[in-house]
Amino acid sequence: MTRSAATKSPLSALSAEERAIDAFELLSDETRLAILVALWEEYEPFEAETGLRFSELYxxxxxxxxxxxxxxxxxxxxQFVDATDEGYELSEMGLRFVQTVLAGAGIEEPDLGPARxxxxxxxxxxxVEILYEGDYLYILCTDCDGLWTEPGDRSHGHLGKFSLEPAGVSGRSPNEIYTAAWVSTFRKLYxxxxxxxxxxxxxxxxxxxxxxxxxxxxxxPSCGHRERVVARLRCPVCKEGAQSTAGSIxxxxxxxxGFYHDHGLALQHDIDDFETLVQRLNLGRTAVTVLSDEPPHVAVVIEIDGDRIRVELDETLSVVDIEE
Known part of the structure; x- marks a missing residue:
């Protein structure tokens, strides 16, 4: 093996764009990471000047x-830092990177076993219980099979699985964590x-x-879901993904x-809206009918207090018809 082959960066074998590979390599040095953290400590979102001069940063x-x-x-x-007339400050990319690290690895992993x-x-x-494991919050039923089974796992009735950073769990009660997970997912889906x-x-x-x-x-046993129809959303750039029921879409x-609003149910919530969130999940029942397998086309009927609204979704999750 030649010296050049032995010292070649593993990143060079990746198919990611060159700028993305350069970004990974830039962040592999402790001094550079320390620079980003120092600039983040100085950063305030509503102040005009949030940077540091070279001497202060040094x-x-x-x-x-x-x-x-x-x-x-x-x-x-x-890339991660912008030079200004006043000194240096985090770029938007640099800010997002530090925020992501602090929301995840920057907070001690919460110890949340099954909690009612x-x-x-x-x-x-x-x-219903919640369990936090591996940066995911699981919502579990203790009595039934739930909505789906995890691969290789037939011991829990899964009702929800949400990506949730440790910051979303730390310092909150089980009810608040449950609400935070749903609210975060609603915003992501929207x-x-x-x-x-x-x-x-x-x-x-x-x-x-x-x-x-x-x-x-x-x-x-074939797809692992209770519902025959699953909505999937995927970003081809960063590979962020989400899946949900057709009713939720x-x-x-x-x-x-508007239908929910007319029946006194809000579809927007905050961390103090546990009871409203439970109402939304309990009262807004949906029934899904497959109108066509190929291409997929379904009708979703939502019923509250005897009133109903019917929504048709095509294969791209676009609403193609509404019947009230």
Whole structure:
């Protein structure tokens, strides 16, 4: 093996764009990471000047060689750091990077075993628990099979699985964590339904998947879901993804939002809206009928207090018909 082959960066084998690979390499140095953290500590979202002059930044980072420090700062300039007349400040990319690290690795991993939530399973009325594991919050029914099974896992009735940073769990009660997970997911779904990735602002591919071998009762052994129809949304740029029921997708249409409003139910919530959120999940029942397998085309009927609204979705999750 030649020396050049032995020392070649593993990143060179990746198919990612060159600028993305350069960004990974830029962040592999401790001094550069320290520069980003120092600038973040100075940053305030509503202040005009939030940067540091070279001398102030150098003093905060505390590296011994000003020449080496200047080299590392220059490498960051233009991607993660912006040079201004007043000094240096985080670029939007640099800010997002530090925020992501702090929301995840920057907070001690919460210890949240199964914890009871003050609601019941919408499928069977059983007790509901939440479990935080591997940056995911699982909502579980203790009595039934739930909406789907995790691969290789037949021991829990899964009602929800949400990507949630440790910051979303730390310092909150089980009810608040439950609400935060739903609210965060609603916002993510809304953005993706609108065609904008909430992570990178890229485009979103929206598909409606119908299981051809769906079982009649419980979770299907073929697809692992209780529902025959699953809505999937995926960003081809950063690969952010989300999946949901067709009923949940239909609830984002303005006509359905108005239908809920007319029946005293809000489709917007905050961390103190646990009871309203439970109302939304319990009272807004949906029934999905497959109108066509190929291309997928479904009708979603939402009924509240004897009133109903019917929404048709095509294979791209677009609403093609409304009947009130």
């Amino acid at each position: 003093a905060r980072v505390g590296t011994g060689d000003s020449g080496q420090f200047s080299y590392h700062l220059d490498r960051l300039d233009g 939530v003050d609601t019941t399973c919408t499928l069977c009325g059983g007790a 953005s993706m339904i609108e065609g904008v990735c909430p992570i990178c602002s890229g485009p979103v591919e929206r598909t409606l998947d119908v299981c051809d071998d769906h079982g009649p009762d419980g979770t299907c 239909a609830k984002y249409h303005p006509a359905v939002v």
